[in-house]
Amino acid sequence: MLDLLIVGGGPAGLTAGLYAVRAGLDTLLLERKFSGGQASTANLIENYPGFDSGVGGPELAMAMEKQAVKAGLNIRYDTCSNLSLTGDIKRATLTADHGVEARAVILAMGAQPRKTGARGEEELRGHGVSWCATCDGFMMRGKRAVVIGGGNTAAEDALYLSNLCEHVTIIHRRDAMRADHALVRKILDHKKITVLWDHVVTSFIGEKKLRAVEVAHTKTGERSELDAEGAFIAVGGHPDTAIAAGQVATDLSGYIIAGEDTRTNLPLVYAAGDLRAKPLRQIVTASADGAIAATMAMQDLRFGESERNTADYMTVDNHR
Numbered sequence: 001m002l003d004l005l006i007v008g009g010g011p012a013g014l015t016a017g018l019y020a021v022r023a024g025l026d027t028l029l030l031e032r033k034f035s036g037g038q039a040s041t042a043n044l045i046e047n048y049p050g051f052d053s054g055v056g057g058p059e060l061a062m063a064m065e066k067q068a069v070k071a072g073l074n075i076r077y078d079t080c081s082n083l084s085l086t087g088d089i090k091r092a093t094l095t096a097d098h099g100v101e102a103r104a105v106i107l108a109m110g111a112q113p114r115k116t117g118a119r120g121e122e123e124l125r126g127h128g129v130s131w132c133a134t135c136d137g138f139m140m141r142g143k144r145a146v147v148i149g150g151g152n153t154a155a156e157d158a159l160y161l162s163n164l165c166e167h168v169t170i171i172h173r174r175d176a177m178r179a180d181h182a183l184v185r186k187i188l189d190h191k192k193i194t195v196l197w198d199h200v201v202t203s204f205i206g207e208k209k210l211r212a213v214e215v216a217h218t219k220t221g222e223r224s225e226l227d228a229e230g231a232f233i234a235v236g237g238h239p240d241t242a243i244a245a246g247q248v249a250t251d252l253s254g255y256i257i258a259g260e261d262t263r264t265n266l267p268l269v270y271a272a273g274d275l276r277a278k279p280l281r282q283i284v285t286a287s288a289d290g291a292i293a294a295t296m297a298m299q300d301l302r303f304g305e306s307e308r309n310t311a312d313y314m315t316v317d318n319h320r
């Protein structure tokens with residue numbers, strides 16, 4: 001029986017693991033793929049404190065993992081297919097007949113990238129259609145690419161691709177980007193990036209490889225084609241909370257409702273990182289959640305849970 005099980009090895013889970021083992025909790029972190037989560041796919045992270053020239057996503061993820069493991073964190077690379085969270089003993093089902101039990105659980109499974117739903121998206125996935133500019137961008141050297149979305153990911157992807165591509169067009173459904181002001185300024189000043197405002201992609205076109213995208217104006221409905229050999233989708237994500245569904249309280253979009261103390265509606269179950277309903281999803285806020293969740297778990301395990309303030313859960317502003 002573990003003190004604490006952490007599900008998910010992104011910045012939230014790894015920080016939780018670091019704090020938990022330093023607090024003396026017998027802790028296991030489960031990760032199904034690789035450490036770092038979405039952060040590990042970022043080319044350059046310029047707003048994580050402490051790096052005046054920015055830091056690569058994989059580099060930051062590896063450093064976080066190394067630090068947590070060095071502190072004594074146990075990481076198991078395995079898929080958790082089911083969680084039982086409502087009883088005093090929390091159970092996780094891993095591969096086949098394998099399982100683990102813990103007294104407390106930190107949910108840190110993050111979020112998955114969203115699809116556009118446009119025609120050809122699935123068929124051309126891996127053949128020009130991608131969700132990861134830093135993974136697939138190198139194939140776009142000297143070519144024309146589009147980036148779909150108006151958030152920080154779209155802006156960062158476009159800037160990254162502009163170093164490789166002949167030209168990058170951002171296709172955004174509104175007439176303003178929600179990305180950070182500093183990034184938007186860089187985009188608008190950039191000679192190799194243009195923004196196609198008020199448009200959505202209706203079709204990814206190509207036989208075996210992407211050749212163009214069909215776009216439609218969101219107000220007039222007028223359709224046109226844009227040549228592109230790469231299409232990078234950056235339209236946000238949805239929380240990866242399926243294994244906790246029906247047990248832990250979520251909002252209508254599936255984000256877990258928890259106060260700033262990361263406590264959920266279930267005793268000794270905490271939500272940390274991008275899967276928590278909150279106004280800002282960044283590496284720094286995910287790490288902060290992880291630190292808080294581990295500290296709350298330690299306190300609740302040692303001293304019993306203090307009175308739960310359900311008002312906190314009702315006032316979360318999840319505008320995204």
Ligand code: NAP
Pocket residue numbers: 042045046047114115116148149150151152153154156173174177178200234235236237280281282283320
């Ligand atoms: P996001 O902020 O949710 O932005 C998603 C974008 O896609 C929005 O512009 C949205 O348009 C658009 N969109 C959503 N669904 C769409 C659809 N079906 N068709 C077309 N467009 C659609 O997602 P994100 O950029 O991936 O960022 C996620 C979180 O991670 C954010 O909190 C962000 O700040 C953070 N992030 C941080 C960093 C960093 O710290 N360096 C880097 C990347 C991301 P609307 O604006 O019209 O809703």
